[in-house]
Amino acid sequence: MQSEPATRPPTGPEIADWVRQRIRTGRFVPGQRLVEVDIIRQTGASRSKVREALKRLEGEGLVEIEEFRGASVRSSTLDEVRQIYRARMALEGMAMHDFTARADPAMIARLQDLQDQLDACVQDRAPDRFGRLNNEWHRLIVEGSGNKVIADHLQRLNVPIHRLLFESFYDEERLKTANADHRAMLAMILAGDADGAERAMRTHIGDGFETLARIESEFYS
Amino acid sequence: MQSEPATRPPTGPEIADWVRQRIRTGRFVPGQRLVEVDIIRQTGASRSKVREALKRLEGEGLVEIEEFRGASVRSSTLDEVRQIYRARMALEGMAMHDFTARADPAMIARLQDLQDQLDACVQDRAPDRFGRLNNEWHRLIVEGSGNKVIADHLQRLNVPIHRLLFESFYDEERLKTANADHRAMLAMILAGDADGAERAMRTHIGDGFETLARIESEFYS
DNA sequence: GCTGACGAGATTGTTGACAATATCGTTGAT
DNA sequence: ATCAACGATATTGTCAACAATCTCGTCAGC
Numbered sequence: 001m002q003s004e005p006a007t008r009p010p011t012g013p014e015i016a017d018w019v020r021q022r023i024r025t026g027r028f029v030p031g032q033r034l035v036e037v038d039i040i041r042q043t044g045a046s047r048s049k050v051r052e053a054l055k056r057l058e059g060e061g062l063v064e065i066e067e068f069r070g071a072s073v074r075s076s077t078l079d080e081v082r083q084i085y086r087a088r089m090a091l092e093g094m095a096m097h098d099f100t101a102r103a104d105p106a107m108i109a110r111l112q113d114l115q116d117q118l119d120a121c122v123q124d125r126a127p128d129r130f131g132r133l134n135n136e137w138h139r140l141i142v143e144g145s146g147n148k149v150i151a152d153h154l155q156r157l158n159v160p161i162h163r164l165l166f167e168s169f170y171d172e173e174r175l176k177t178a179n180a181d182h183r184a185m186l187a188m189i190l191a192g193d194a195d196g197a198e199r200a201m202r203t204h205i206g207d208g209f210e211t212l213a214r215i216e217s218e219f220y221s
Numbered sequence: 222m223q224s225e226p227a228t229r230p231p232t233g234p235e236i237a238d239w240v241r242q243r244i245r246t247g248r249f250v251p252g253q254r255l256v257e258v259d260i261i262r263q264t265g266a267s268r269s270k271v272r273e274a275l276k277r278l279e280g281e282g283l284v285e286i287e288e289f290r291g292a293s294v295r296s297s298t299l300d301e302v303r304q305i306y307r308a309r310m311a312l313e314g315m316a317m318h319d320f321t322a323r324a325d326p327a328m329i330a331r332l333q334d335l336q337d338q339l340d341a342c343v344q345d346r347a348p349d350r351f352g353r354l355n356n357e358w359h360r361l362i363v364e365g366s367g368n369k370v371i372a373d374h375l376q377r378l379n380v381p382i383h384r385l386l387f388e389s390f391y392d393e394e395r396l397k398t399a400n401a402d403h404r405a406m407l408a409m410i411l412a413g414d415a416d417g418a419e420r421a422m423r424t425h426i427g428d429g430f431e432t433l434a435r436i437e438s439e440f441y442s
Numbered sequence: 443g444c445t446g447a448c449g450a451g452a453t454t455g456t457t458g459a460c461a462a463t464a465t466c467g468t469t470g471a472t
Numbered sequence: 473a474t475c476a477a478c479g480a481t482a483t484t485g486t487c488a489a490c491a492a493t494c495t496c497g498t499c500a501g502c
Contacts, residue, residue: 035483048456051484052276059280061370068463068484083370086315090371094311149282149304150311153374256453269486272454289454289493 010045015053018043023062023073023160030075030160034063060156076160078216084159085209089202091154092138095145096185096201100194107144108189114140115186122179127170137182141201159212174211178204231266236274239264244283244294244381251296251381255284281377297381299437305380306430310423312375313359316366317406317422321415328365329410335361336407343400348391358403362422380433395432402428 010018019039022028039050054071057063064074076084099107114137121130142151170178181204188197231239240260243249260271275292278284285295297305320328335358342351363372391399402425409418 083368087371090311090315147304147307150308
């Protein structure tokens with residue numbers, strides 16, 4: 001980001017992205033304080049923009065701001081992660097319902113294309129690529145539902161997942177079952193079974209939380 | 222708010238509340254520009270605080286901020302209101318599900334108490350009071366679900382409903398059916414039927430949107 | 443009369459300085 | 473050695489002045 005020192009200074013949302021990314025990849029760990037001056041030095045932004053970005057991230061629940069102590073990366077309890085997943089089940093389930101009901105042929109084609117690539121990842125045991133394609137799959141459903149309000153709220157429901165957890169999230173077993181879920185949902189979409197697709201999405205996300213919880217309990221034992 | 226000129230200046234969130242209220246009660250109408258200096262004069266806050274509040278409200282979707290043109294009250298299309306209600310169906314439905322599953326006796330007692338008061342409102346034809354108690358009823362369900370994440374997101378899902386719409390929202394017919402819904406849900410909660418209660422909540426909110434849409438189409442014809 | 447350029451005033455965006463508070467090492471008493 | 477009071481430094485919160493941009497009335501030219 002600071003490779004070209006002569007470019008325009010970053011805007012507020014860009015700083016927010018920058019911090020978000022660093023939290024996701026584990027360069028900022030839970031509890032770590034986010035000192036404004038450090039972020040200014042590393043990004044070249046002005047203080048107002050940095051403060052604006054931090055406030056935004058506080059709204060997303062990623063950082064915590066205490067008066068006169070500044071921002072620090074929030075560490076969520078397992079129970080809070082459960083609540084986040086519960087909200088995702090509700091919203092993404094609804095998105096799946098509406099996606100199925102609207103069923104644009106072009107969208108379905110894109111979904112099938114993605115599905116083929118996901119199948120390939122399972123065959124090749126490529127968990128990293130699978131993770132990215134998986135994100136795209138979920139985003140496609142949400143965008144395709146045509147509900148921007150739900151899309152907005154889901155964007156703010158990102159779990160502050162640590163790097164170590166992430167790396168072990170997609171073991172071979174999980175990869176297979178997740179992909180099987182995807183294929184089952186695709187079938188229901190093609191059949192126009194909106195209620196069934198919604199239920200499937202909810203259990204799919206619920207299973208994701210179970211997996212995460214299992215890993216976390218192993219991780220801390 | 223400025224009745225006592227010697228009190229401490231209002232904080233950011235307080236300004237946000239102040240503006241929110243004025244939008245809800247129709248003193249700020251959709252499209253109206255919110256000039257920073259005016260808000261400063263009327264609330265006694267500093268400019269930074271006002272700007273902070275407006276940014277927050279932009280995040281909630283209540284106001285729109287254009288560069289060098291400032292904030293104005295956003296007017297949502299009927300389709301966007303539909304999306305909002307769709308999100309509320311998903312989240313409040315899930316909240317109802319979890320509330321039923323957790324079923325704290327003290328909470329249920331409070332709910333029954335509220336229900337009695339609502340019944341009285343229907344008898345007395347007191348739509349204003351009914352509206353307030355209705356809000357409380359919904360909030361009780363959400364709080365009682367124990368999911369703060371969902372509670373947070375629902376708080377940001379308030380529809381910018383105009384005063385005129387609001388006044389005709391609770392006609393006698395609507396009052397009766399809404400209250401019947403509430404009583405049916407209470408029965409399901411007592412029976413421990415979480416899935417049924419969730420479905421009932423979803424259709425209840427869906428009906429609310431239908432009513433709103435019907436009024437709006439009458440209003441603009 | 444109509445149109446477009448122009449400029450004064452109004453409004454928002456940004457920056458930097460200053461105030462308020464926390465942090466942390468130091469010192470001195472017990 | 474321990475601990476509390478203190479002070480220097482670091483960090484955040486607030487505000488006011490300045491810069492950038494928009495708005496709208498005015499006026500010259502056609």
